[in-house]
Structure formats: C-alpha cells, structure tokens
C-alpha cells in the first residue's frame with residue numbers, strides 16, 4: 001500500500017480504517033469516488049450506522065487534457081495539504097480540517113464537507129449567500145496579509161516561498177490563462193458561433209500588451225501565498241458557512257490573482273443569467289445581488305487588509321504615510337486585470353464554466369459568451385487606470 005499507486009475504493013476503505021478514533025472496529029464502510037477523475041481522486045468514505053465520514057484526496061501523476069496525458073508532479077498534493085494547513089491556522093472556520101498527509105501516496109485526509117454545496121452550483125440555482133462576501137473577504141485579507149512581507153518576517157517569507165515552488169501547476173496557469181486564449185492554440189475550445197470573437201482576441205495587440213504585463217506580474221511578483229485556483233468550484237457554501245478547498249495551485253504570486261478569481265467567477269455567473277433567470281425582473285434582481293456581492297468582497301477585503309496593516313506594526317519603511325494607499329490601489333488594479341483574464345479564458349480556452357457552458361438555449365449561451373468576453377476584455381483594458389471597485393461594477397452593468 002505504501003508505494004505510490006492510485007487507490008481502489010477497497011484500498012481507500014482499508015486506509016480509512018487505520019485513522020484513529022473515526023470508525024468503530026468492524027463497521028461496514030461505504031466508499032464513493034466523487035472527484036471528476038481528471039487530476040485527482042476524491043474518495044468519500046462513511047459509516048452509515050454512525051454517520052461518521054471522511055474525505056481522502058489523492059493526486060494522479062497526470063492530467064487528461066485534449067486526449068493526451070499531461071504529466072503533473074505529485075508534489076502538488078503536499079503543496080495542497082500544506083497550504084490548507086496554513087490557511088487553516090489563519091482562518092480555521094473557512095477551510096476543511098486536514099487530519100493527515102501521506103507523502104508516499106500523495107494523499108490528504110480531510111474533513112468531509114458534504115453538508116455544503118459547491119458555490120458554482122448554488123449560483124446556477126440562483127441561491128444567495130449572505131455571509132459569503134464577509135467570509136471570503138476575510139479569507140483573502142488574512143491569508144494574503146500574513147503570508148506576505150507585510151505580515152511576516154521577510155527572511156522567513158523567503159524560506160516559505162521555497163516550500164511553495166509549484167512549476168507544473170503554474171505552467172498550466174501561464175499557458176491556459178495568459179497565453180493560449182490570445183493565439184490560435186490547439187488547447188483552445190470555443191463554439192463556432194463565436195469564432196469572430198476568438199479571432200479578434202488573437203489579433204488584439206493592445207489587449208496583448210495588458211495581458212503580457214499581467215502575466216509578467218504572475219511570473220515575477222512573489223507577494224503572498226496564493227490559493228492559485230480560487231474559482232467558485234473551489235468554494236463550498238451554505239447560507240451560513242464558507243469553506244475554501246483545492247489549493248493545489250498554491251504558490252507565491254500577486255495577491256490580486258486570488259481576489260480577481262473570486263470576482264471573475266461572480267461575473268461569469270452574471271454573464272450567464274439570461275440562461276438561468278426565468279424573467280427580466282428576477283434576472284435583474286439576481287444580477288444586482290451578484291454585483292453587490294462582488295463589491296462587498298472587495299470592500300471587506302480592503303477594510304480587513306488595512307486593519308491588519310494598521311494593527312500589525314509593519315516594518316518602519318512600509319509604515320511610511322501614503323504607502324498603504326499606494327499598495328491597496330495597486331492591488332485593486334491587479335485584481336481587476338486578473339479578473340478580466342480569468343473571464344476570457346473561461347469562454348475561449350481549454351476549461352469552461354458550467355454557469356455558461358450548460359445554458360440549454362444556444363442563443364442565450366452565445367449571448368452569455370459574448371457578454372463574458374466583453375466584460376473580461378474591458379476589465380483587462382481598465383486595469384492600470386482603475387481607482388475604485390465601482391469601475392468593475394460599472395463595466396458589468398454597462399455591458400448588458
């Protein structure tokens with residue numbers, strides 16, 4: 001069992017029995033593999049008699065993409081479990097508890113969150129999450145501040161960056177988000193109906209200049225430990241609880257990349273609402289909810305980040321009057337730019353989002369795709385000029 005191989009359901013059950021104080025000896029355990037099987041296996045193991053349950057997540061050594069195998073380091077399982085533990089130390093209520101990490105098997109044992117639902121699914125069902133913006137704003141502020149040069153000793157931070165060198169997963173981001181959508185790449189995938197839009201992206205050199213700048217930031221700005229894949233499919237929610245999962249893309253990068261991911265995914269759902277809302281009034285109401293949430297995410301983040309900065313005694317030179325404002329404005333600009341990049345790739349790149357892709361009506365789907373691209377491109381073009389989150393809201397409202 002100790003040499004790496006993908007576990008069978010039977011082996012997953014046998015492994016789960018070795019976890020102390022969880023299942024009664026001799027309990028009849030059931031196991032379901034609930035991941036999508038492209039990158040990782042996710043086993044849900046439970047004892048129907050006692051109600052006890054656990055999740056085992058195991059990394060696979062490859063990803064299945066465009067019919068080929070793309071090798072991926074198993075080290076990302078270590079990175080995921082260590083990132084979850086750091087996030088858990090900073091925001092214990094906002095991530096699953098990690099019980100154990102088994103390096104030989106690239107396996108993480110963690111809390112079962114099956115009483116939550118994946119936020120993307122909840123948004124497609126047009127549910128509202130009144131606590132979400134506060135929770136994720138706090139998650140972003142605390143995880144980003146306390147892993148940066150502001151919130152930790154600068155020499156320890158340099159050591160910390162070594163723990164999160166994640167070249168394989170960064171390469172996926174560098175290619176699929178910052179490169180392929182802007183050229184005629186094999187990995188791209190889009191409906192023929194919007195070929196005009198895709199081709200326009202390939203030749204838009206003003207847009208390419210902004211994307212090149214943002215990509216350069218992603219490559220070089222080791223600002224804080226990022227989650228790295230903070231879309232609404234990596235967030236579990238209920239009305240009163242938020243849990244962030246799946247930080248296998250974690251690395252030291254620009255803070256705005258994580259904040260932008262959250263905002264982009266709210267805006268992708270916004271773009272898809274013609275396909276989900278039964279009538280114009282309910283569509284307008286839900287879109288209004290999404291935009292309010294996007295603004296609240298930023299304003300909560302900003303308020304908590306500034307409060308941490310003020311309370312935490314940053315080093316003398318960082319404490320210079322005016323520097324905090326400069327820093328936060330740069331964060332806003334990065335956030336807006338990365339949000340735009342994240343929207344564009346979800347329409348023409350390899351991996352799409354269900355908020356748009358599963359819209360049953362072809363016309364509504366095409367309009368959603370065009371809307372998402374229009375918003376995404378405007379955000380990218382605005383990034384360096386932005387001075388207020390209201391500009392992001394305004395771009396979305398004017399696009400419909």
Ligand code: ADP
Nearest residue numbers: 034035039040042055096111112113114245246
């Ligand atoms: P991947 O990296 O392969 O996307 P995820 O960590 O996102 O893997 O997990 C895939 C799916 O498995 C999630 O969408 C969710 O349905 C389920 N899952 C993952 N972690 C948990 C958990 N802690 N509790 C319950 N379900 C989980």
Ligand code: MG
Nearest residue numbers: 035036037038
């Ligand atoms: Mg998946």
Ligand code: MG
Nearest residue numbers: 233234245246
């Ligand atoms: Mg995932």
Ligand code: MG
Nearest residue numbers: 039229246248
């Ligand atoms: Mg993942």
